[in-house]
Amino acid sequence: MTGTTTRPAEAAVRPVAASATRRAGLLALRGAAVLGKRLLMLLVLLAVVFAAIELLPGDAASATSERGEGAAGLAARRHLLGLDRPVWERFADWITALPTGGLGTSARGERVTDLLAAPLPNTVLLGGTAFVLTVLAALAVGLGASARPRGIVDRVVDLTSTAGFALPEFVVSIGLLLVLSLWTGWLPAATVTGADGAPATWSMLVMPVLALTVPQTGWNTRIVRAALADQAATPHVEAARLDGLSTGRILLRHALPGAWPAIATGIATSTGMLLGGTVVVETLFNYPGIGTVLAGAVADRDTPVIAAVVACAAALITVVLLLADLVRARTLGARS
Amino acid sequence: MTAVVVPGPRPARPRTRILLPVVPAVLLVLLAMTGPLLAAHPVDKPVTAPYGTAGTDTALGGDQLGRDVLSRLLHGGSALIGSALIVAAVVTLLATLLGCFAVLGPRLGRLVERAADTAILLPPVLGIMLLALAWPGGGRLAISVAAIALGTPYAVRIVASAAAPLATSGFVEAATASGERLGHLALREILPNLRATVLALFGLRFVDAVYVIAMAGFLQLGPQPPEADWALMIRENGPGILLNPWAVVAPGLAIGLLAISVNLAANALAPATARRAALR
Numbered sequence: 001m002t003g004t005t006t007r008p009a010e011a012a013v014r015p016v017a018a019s020a021t022r023r024a025g026l027l028a029l030r031g032a033a034v035l036g037k038r039l040l041m042l043l044v045l046l047a048v049v050f051a052a053i054e055l056l057p058g059d060a061a062s063a064t065s066e067r068g069e070g071a072a073g074l075a076a077r078r079h080l081l082g083l084d085r086p087v088w089e090r091f092a093d094w095i096t097a098l099p100t101g102g103l104g105t106s107a108r109g110e111r112v113t114d115l116l117a118a119p120l121p122n123t124v125l126l127g128g129t130a131f132v133l134t135v136l137a138a139l140a141v142g143l144g145a146s147a148r149p150r151g152i153v154d155r156v157v158d159l160t161s162t163a164g165f166a167l168p169e170f171v172v173s174i175g176l177l178l179v180l181s182l183w184t185g186w187l188p189a190a191t192v193t194g195a196d197g198a199p200a201t202w203s204m205l206v207m208p209v210l211a212l213t214v215p216q217t218g219w220n221t222r223i224v225r226a227a228l229a230d231q232a233a234t235p236h237v238e239a240a241r242l243d244g245l246s247t248g249r250i251l252l253r254h255a256l257p258g259a260w261p262a263i264a265t266g267i268a269t270s271t272g273m274l275l276g277g278t279v280v281v282e283t284l285f286n287y288p289g290i291g292t293v294l295a296g297a298v299a300d301r302d303t304p305v306i307a308a309v310v311a312c313a314a315a316l317i318t319v320v321l322l323l324a325d326l327v328r329a330r331t332l333g334a335r336s
Numbered sequence: 337m338t339a340v341v342v343p344g345p346r347p348a349r350p351r352t353r354i355l356l357p358v359v360p361a362v363l364l365v366l367l368a369m370t371g372p373l374l375a376a377h378p379v380d381k382p383v384t385a386p387y388g389t390a391g392t393d394t395a396l397g398g399d400q401l402g403r404d405v406l407s408r409l410l411h412g413g414s415a416l417i418g419s420a421l422i423v424a425a426v427v428t429l430l431a432t433l434l435g436c437f438a439v440l441g442p443r444l445g446r447l448v449e450r451a452a453d454t455a456i457l458l459p460p461v462l463g464i465m466l467l468a469l470a471w472p473g474g475g476r477l478a479i480s481v482a483a484i485a486l487g488t489p490y491a492v493r494i495v496a497s498a499a500a501p502l503a504t505s506g507f508v509e510a511a512t513a514s515g516e517r518l519g520h521l522a523l524r525e526i527l528p529n530l531r532a533t534v535l536a537l538f539g540l541r542f543v544d545a546v547y548v549i550a551m552a553g554f555l556q557l558g559p560q561p562p563e564a565d566w567a568l569m570i571r572e573n574g575p576g577i578l579l580n581p582w583a584v585v586a587p588g589l590a591i592g593l594l595a596i597s598v599n600l601a602a603n604a605l606a607p608a609t610a611r612r613a614a615l616r
Binding site: 041 | 450453454455456457458459460461462465466467468469470472543546547550551554555557567570574577578581584585588591592595596598599600603
């Protein structure tokens, strides 16, 4: 968070150095408080998740047992997996190992880190591409619709974005499959993995990325549109309009800067949905990512694997939310 | 979906413009609910070849076991819509009660804020996977419980943000001054003024519940195989999409139409304030 502290001081009050440093100090303090709060929430969520998994009736030892295995063998493996120790003790072990990259051992005895290492880059590629595309598309469409409020473009965008974000990713995927693969034959229907574990050709990324992008763009466009509408009602945008500036200039230079915090928060909020969608889309296209590993882990009741994925996802969302906090602090800091 | 009673934010909004987007959703829900009565074939008996193409007897062909796609389609919606309705109703009820009390008590209010901030860190799909794992054989019920648990924190925040201005308004302050108890303040003074928000919330929650439950069905976490469920049909018939596309496309279309029409209806019903709160 330290990056935010210098900017407003530079921008606004360079002559009054003493007050600037004090304000920078205050900002740093506030940043630390926000960071602490977010980290505390992450910790609370991980504790809840761990407890929830521990409350389940069956455990990893019985789920992966061979048929006909005796009670003694089961108990031995339970001991091996550490399932006979108190819950809080195992949680303490797990949470202290997390920062060093230790994610525990799966029910089948593999290290979870190894299990996730190969598919992770593929998922990051898929989710990251979809995220960037979504943000760009939502900004472009949202700005386009805001140029002429209540115009024909605005109405069409309003209707399609509403429709878009209600569609589950797998329904979008089927539509894409049908059009781009079955009817036109342009793209392969399933992902084939190359020797390095990544999708064999880039064209196999197109449909999964699109399936993720469409619903997310629907949601984020609405957020961009609403944030810009809020800004359009403010006095300084009104003044810019009275000055006779062009619509594009008003939108980009006067309305958008103030809309950033709302847009950033909205996009950060949708990251969770994007991650969830990744799991579904990967399953459908047989894409070699975390989602495929996760589906297998659910069948095996492989607690450490699921917990590790949840921890990674929650940590990622925490970072994105912190970035949104940063945008907010910057915008509000520059304003005051 | 009692659509007629909603007063728009301003009386200037013509009633037909509110009613028109609601019609497709109501029709579709009614069709899905009465669907089982119209089905020509049993849902669990093969009547044609596996992935059989559409013929005179089976309008949409057969699925992976040769069961009639159209009949399964007609059967598959009621459970999905039913559980989505229940989830939406429970979440709305919980959120409304909690929200009304949260704006009156700063302690509960803070707790709600924190819970919503924490819940945001858990993607819904992962949350459902966790609960399905913790509750084997829970089926539809487990999914509904997960959807309620994951949806409520958000929904409370929407109610609380709509109720916040009411909590500091004159009539509530007057009631507080005359020594009314917390329950009376929340349920008799604040709640009656939130009708529009609550109704809009119900619509939005229904959209969300359809999404979450369909997603869980697709991941085979909720309803189990012999059952005719739209999302499950898509997953089961996926491998045969080349042989009989209808077995996948028809349930896909059904879910898509349901999601879109319900969302448009909810959007038309929502007063501008609730819509903004939902986007926050």
